[in-house]
Amino acid sequence: MKSTAYLLNPARGPLVNEAALLRALSEGWIAGAALDTHFRYPMPADHPLWRMPNVIMTPHISGSDKGPHFLDRMGEIVEHNVAAYLEGRPLWNEIAPSEL
Numbered sequence: 001m002k003s004t005a006y007l008l009n010p011a012r013g014p015l016v017n018e019a020a021l022l023r024a025l026s027e028g029w030i031a032g033a034a035l036d037t038h039f040r041y042p043m044p045a046d047h048p049l050w051r052m053p054n055v056i057m058t059p060h061i062s063g064s065d066k067g068p069h070f071l072d073r074m075g076e077i078v079e080h081n082v083a084a085y086l087e088g089r090p091l092w093n094e095i096a097p098s099e100l
Contacts, residue, residue: 001030010036025052032056 001007007030009016018039024030032054040047049055065071081091 003029003031005030007033007035009033013037013039022048025049025054034058 007016007021013035021033025033034056035049036058038057043049049057077092084091
């Protein structure tokens with residue numbers, strides 16, 4: 001991964017090598033990580049991921065359609081992106097190939 005890349009794992013914690021991720025984050029090999037699943041449940045309070053400023057951790061509900069604002073937010077994103085696409089403007093949440 002590029003040093004500007006962010007690892008996103010909404011699947012299962014063990015899909016990612018924990019020791020390698022900790023090293024990559026602490027040594028700046030990658031820019032950060034967003035983890036919706038974890039290596040252990042519950043994650044120990046003293047786990048280093050909790051203290052890393054370049055890590056976002058969510059409780060495996062990042063894409064939950066049960067949230068009170070999910071449908072409104074999805075509608076807002078779709079509405080914006082359709083209008084932006086038709087007008088040739090940047091889309092929300094778009095990742096350019098150069099960012100991969």
